[in-house]
Amino acid sequence: MYRLLIVDDEEIITDGLYEAFNQLLPDKLDVYKVYSAKAALEWLSRTRIDIVLTDIRMPGMSGLEMSEQIREFWPRSRIVFLTGYSEFDYAYSALQLPGARYLLKTEGFDKIIETVQEVLQEIEQGNMLSELLEQSREQRDSMETAAQGDYLRHLLQDSQALCKDTDALRADFSKLGISLSADTPVMLVLGRLTYPEGISYMDRRELLTSSRLIWNSHLAEMTRHAWVLDRHGDLLWLLQPLHNAGAAFGVNFARYLEGTLEMIQESCRQTLGLPVAFTVSGSACAWTETGRHYERLHRLQQMKIGDGISMVQIDRSGPPESDAVRETGVRLQQRVENLAAHLDAGRRERFAETLEEIRKGIHSGVSVEEAAELYYTVALVLLSHMNRSELYGLVNEYGKLMRLDEHSSLGEGIYYLERLASDLFERRSTAEKERSSEVIERICDYIHSHLGEDLSLVRLAELHYFNPSYLSRFFKQEQGINLSEYIDQCRAVKAKELLGNEALKIRDVALDVGYEAHHSFTRFFKKMTGMTPQEYRESVHINL
Numbered sequence: 001m002y003r004l005l006i007v008d009d010e011e012i013i014t015d016g017l018y019e020a021f022n023q024l025l026p027d028k029l030d031v032y033k034v035y036s037a038k039a040a041l042e043w044l045s046r047t048r049i050d051i052v053l054t055d056i057r058m059p060g061m062s063g064l065e066m067s068e069q070i071r072e073f074w075p076r077s078r079i080v081f082l083t084g085y086s087e088f089d090y091a092y093s094a095l096q097l098p099g100a101r102y103l104l105k106t107e108g109f110d111k112i113i114e115t116v117q118e119v120l121q122e123i124e125q126g127n128m129l130s131e132l133l134e135q136s137r138e139q140r141d142s143m144e145t146a147a148q149g150d151y152l153r154h155l156l157q158d159s160q161a162l163c164k165d166t167d168a169l170r171a172d173f174s175k176l177g178i179s180l181s182a183d184t185p186v187m188l189v190l191g192r193l194t195y196p197e198g199i200s201y202m203d204r205r206e207l208l209t210s211s212r213l214i215w216n217s218h219l220a221e222m223t224r225h226a227w228v229l230d231r232h233g234d235l236l237w238l239l240q241p242l243h244n245a246g247a248a249f250g251v252n253f254a255r256y257l258e259g260t261l262e263m264i265q266e267s268c269r270q271t272l273g274l275p276v277a278f279t280v281s282g283s284a285c286a287w288t289e290t291g292r293h294y295e296r297l298h299r300l301q302q303m304k305i306g307d308g309i310s311m312v313q314i315d316r317s318g319p320p321e322s323d324a325v326r327e328t329g330v331r332l333q334q335r336v337e338n339l340a341a342h343l344d345a346g347r348r349e350r351f352a353e354t355l356e357e358i359r360k361g362i363h364s365g366v367s368v369e370e371a372a373e374l375y376y377t378v379a380l381v382l383l384s385h386m387n388r389s390e391l392y393g394l395v396n397e398y399g400k401l402m403r404l405d406e407h408s409s410l411g412e413g414i415y416y417l418e419r420l421a422s423d424l425f426e427r428r429s430t431a432e433k434e435r436s437s438e439v440i441e442r443i444c445d446y447i448h449s450h451l452g453e454d455l456s457l458v459r460l461a462e463l464h465y466f467n468p469s470y471l472s473r474f475f476k477q478e479q480g481i482n483l484s485e486y487i488d489q490c491r492a493v494k495a496k497e498l499l500g501n502e503a504l505k506i507r508d509v510a511l512d513v514g515y516e517a518h519h520s521f522t523r524f525f526k527k528m529t530g531m532t533p534q535e536y537r538e539s540v541h542i543n544l
């Protein structure tokens with residue numbers, strides 16, 4: 001979903017444009033309005049804005065002055081200047097800005113709407129993969145260097161020990177062509193692609209390569225970065241802001257990163273048809289802490305709400321937990337490691353396929369000791385998952401899980417593990433549905449209790465620790481209705497209830513449901529009911 005911000009000190013024009021665009025493309029365009037350049041910059045510091053429709057002359061700060069700061073926050077934002085003045089110098093200055101448009105207010109709403117739709121088409125065309133592939137062609141070789149990936153995986157396994165020597169780390173980066181600084185903290189982004197069912201290995205590789213090129217194209221504007229494919233099949237990016245990004249965003253760099261990841265998601269959706277979910281560290285960490293930060297992001301990735309939805313989840317908690325005590329003395333084979341990854345990621349079919357491979361391995365002539373080891377390593381995977389997920393009650397007797405001799409045969413023991421794994425997947429599915437219901441109920445309760453306050457998508461996302469675009473998609477998926485439509489319905493119901501009380505002035509009713517301007521409330525109410533507030537009040541009085 002794209003975001004449009006309308007900026008004009010004339011409230012009648014701003015409100016009229018807001019209502020027109022709000023009805024135009026509700027599934028595609030998220031519309032906001034402010035009445036000053038200062039308020040607009042506050043919005044731009046909080047979230048990504050794709051198109052800014054602004055008056056060119058305003059008190060305090062002009063649209064041209066504001067546009068210079070917009071470019072610092074979001075270089076890809078498109079600006080459409082709107083003014084009642086036709087002086088040549090203003091028009092000329094506006095047209096010098098890359099991607100900017102210039103319109104006179106006298107050209108009417110239809111022309112303004114047409115121009116914004118053209119800008120939307122330009123943004124979508126700019127996301128086409130062919131253009132991104134061309135821009136990234138020179139970087140393809142370095143991105144696909146296996147040595148970098150092997151090194152970063154090795155570093156993540158024991159970052160506390162391997163990253164203590166900054167000089168050695170700097171030398172390694174230089175040899176491998178890693179552009180990151182060993183002296184600067186680093187941010188981590190974990191990306192998970194949801195591939196189509198039944199896709200072949202080579203097709204997966206092609207989609208993975210294409211998505212990396214898209215990500216690199218967007219991230220290169222403001223960051224130094226490197227990537228690694230982890231053991232779960234997810235892409236981990238290590239990022240540091242370039243100097244100009246650090247100067248522009250400061251401590252709010254995570255906000256820029258969140259908006260950039262949304263654009264990456266949109267490009268992957270448009271060009272590849274591929275949903276991508278991101279989990280992002282809320283702050284930078286020292287190199288010695290990267291291993292623990294990565295493990296935390298991976299755990300958060302598994303706890304996400306909804307499946308197959310493009311989301312950006314920010315780790316807003318404090319420092320990562322200390323390393324948990326790990327089981328030692330058990331030699332895990334590659335198939336069992338894959339088994340753990342499938343279980344954590346909720347890949348039920350691939351888990352079953354891998355477990356079947358293990359079953360066949362047990363009956364293919366391996367020694368008794370090797371067969372027992374295979375059983376216990378699978379049992380440890382299940383036990384570890386239950387402990388992390390707090391599903392202790394699922395197994396009444398841990399002894400049966402961790403004692404092969406409790407089963408009548410080795411085959412019966414493996415069958416027991418299959419049933420237990422099936423129960424774990426079912427619990428996971430049920431828990432995700434319950435979390436989704438709880439979140440939706442909490443959001444709806446807040447809306448009903450705060451109808452007279454700011455219920456913008458960005459505000460609701462901030463209050464409930466969501467990314468705005470993900471909240472919009474998630475709410476519609478769960479409720480079958482756009483969030484803005486649900487809020488309008490709630491406000492209309494509340495307004496009808498209040499209008500039945502003749503002691504209340506219509507202006508007070510408007511304020512109680514979130515409308516400061518009387519004329520805006522009248523237009524809203526008539527759109528929802530077919531009557532003005534006064535006509536509705538009179539009809540209620542007549543019926544009584």
